[in-house]
Amino acid sequence: MGSTVKRVVASTGLLGVAALALSGCSDLAKRGFLPADDTTDHTQAISSLWVHSWIVLLGVGVVVWGLVIWSAIVYRRRKGETGLPAQTRYNLPIEVLYTAVPFVLIFAFFIATVHVQSATEANATEAYDGADVQVQVVGKQWSWDINYLTDEGEANVHEDAGVQADYSGGETFDESNLPTLYLPVNKEVKIKLDARDVAHSFWVPYFLYKKDLLPGVHNNYWTFTPTKEGTFAVKCAELCGEYHSMMLMNIEVVSESEYETHLTELRDRGNTGALGNELNRRQDLIYTSEDSQQSDSAASEN
Numbered sequence: 001m002g003s004t005v006k007r008v009v010a011s012t013g014l015l016g017v018a019a020l021a022l023s024g025c026s027d028l029a030k031r032g033f034l035p036a037d038d039t040t041d042h043t044q045a046i047s048s049l050w051v052h053s054w055i056v057l058l059g060v061g062v063v064v065w066g067l068v069i070w071s072a073i074v075y076r077r078r079k080g081e082t083g084l085p086a087q088t089r090y091n092l093p094i095e096v097l098y099t100a101v102p103f104v105l106i107f108a109f110f111i112a113t114v115h116v117q118s119a120t121e122a123n124a125t126e127a128y129d130g131a132d133v134q135v136q137v138v139g140k141q142w143s144w145d146i147n148y149l150t151d152e153g154e155a156n157v158h159e160d161a162g163v164q165a166d167y168s169g170g171e172t173f174d175e176s177n178l179p180t181l182y183l184p185v186n187k188e189v190k191i192k193l194d195a196r197d198v199a200h201s202f203w204v205p206y207f208l209y210k211k212d213l214l215p216g217v218h219n220n221y222w223t224f225t226p227t228k229e230g231t232f233a234v235k236c237a238e239l240c241g242e243y244h245s246m247m248l249m250n251i252e253v254v255s256e257s258e259y260e261t262h263l264t265e266l267r268d269r270g271n272t273g274a275l276g277n278e279l280n281r282r283q284d285l286i287y288t289s290e291d292s293q294q295s296d297s298a299a300s301e302n
């Protein structure tokens, strides 16, 4: 192959790759490669951090790929050349550039991430009591229990207990009957996250957020305001055993009056109080926070 032919083949290949990438991009853009950024009061900042990081990194990529391709073409072996080409070492300006630029980038990404994270996590603490609504979500192998709490964090009403089936006997998984957490739109919600057995993770893809549920004394909290009515899928995002993939539930964001009606219905159905430790799979291995506190106080009495 002559060098002209090679050059044509190479540039056609590059154009093909570029065309594929671009058509892929426009497809993704049509489908929406990011979830809507209007689902909670935190999603806009998180989404913006993600998109701007990608733009900066794509710029870095274009420069690096461009330089690689440029030097491969310009410094290719010509006809009749033998031996090694001239070897260049210790180009100080280039070395300073490729050391300094990544440091600047890392520092900027760090600052931007800390900024968004501390805004997102500002009220996600046990002590914060400014939320309009408090709920408790308890993960277990392999479902979720939902308790609605009073303003003081005491048990109020609860959803039906999540099915704790282990599907090993061929039981069918009923996706039409998932636990559903109701939340009022435009009200600040504080969720207490707890686990009955092993570590799980509460992941709401459309809220651009997830947080672990840990068995034992430590509870995680998540405070946010849902800003859009609708149904949002929740998945467990921490591999928690054989039927982890069936650990699904929904969040239903509704108007405040629908939310109040739903709580009244739960009360009328007799779902008062909390779904507690009686639902733990192993009564000899109690891990939820209430019980840990009990055993802590029992231990201190001894």
Ligand SMILES: [Cu+2]
Residues within 6 Å of the ligand: 139, 140, 199, 200, 201, 236, 237, 238, 239, 240, 244, 247
């Ligand atoms: Cu899980």
